Amino acid sequence: xxxxxxxxxxxxxxxxxxxxxxxxxxxxxxxxxxxxxxxxxxxxxxxxxxxxxxxxxxxxxxxxxxxxxxxxxxxxxxxxxxxxxxxxxxxxxxxxxxxxxxxxxxxxxxxxxxxxxxxxxxxxxxxxxxxx
Numbered sequence: 001x002x003x004x005x006x007x008x009x010x011x012x013x014x015x016x017x018x019x020x021x022x023x024x025x026x027x028x029x030x031x032x033x034x035x036x037x038x039x040x041x042x043x044x045x046x047x048x049x050x051x052x053x054x055x056x057x058x059x060x061x062x063x064x065x066x067x068x069x070x071x072x073x074x075x076x077x078x079x080x081x082x083x084x085x086x087x088x089x090x091x092x093x094x095x096x097x098x099x100x101x102x103x104x105x106x107x108x109x110x111x112x113x114x115x116x117x118x119x120x121x122x123x124x125x126x127x128x129x130x131x132x
Contacts, residue, residue, distance in 0.1 A: 002036035005074030006052065008061065010082045015061075022053040023075055025068050034068075034075050043068045047122045049085065049129065050077065060085040062126070065119075088130060097123045 003019035023034045026048025045066045052059045066079040100123050104116035 004036040007076045008082055010079050015082050020052055020054040024051040026050060034070055038070050040071050047126045062088050093127055097127050
């Protein structure tokens with residue numbers, strides 16, 4: 001299988017950089033997979049699990065949002081938060097979900113509340129996925 005360059009960057013550091021076979025990305029408009037030669041585009045991320053397929057196996061990484069850019073140079077993901085699934089504390093994540101739900105409940109009616117409610121729902125869905 002042909003490989004392509006993949007870079008995963010969070011505000012703290014470059015988390016992963018190197019050749020990969022495929023990356024499955026949780027896009028805000030739906031999940032999508034990237035292979036070598038993919039058409040260029042930019043997408044926003046939703047909270048979810050990014051799966052990197054490379055020689056030696058797959059790696060699953062929890063992302064909370066950000067952007068993905070596919071170009072001739074490969075795929076670059078700029079994630080707000082990116083943590084390998086095995087390093088996620090279920091208890092800490094539950095607190096994160098609760099904070100998001102409380103922020104949505106306290107927001108005034110309107111677009112801002114809708115956005116916060118959607119994010120809380122996405123985080124709750126991710127929490128359920130991590131529980132399995």
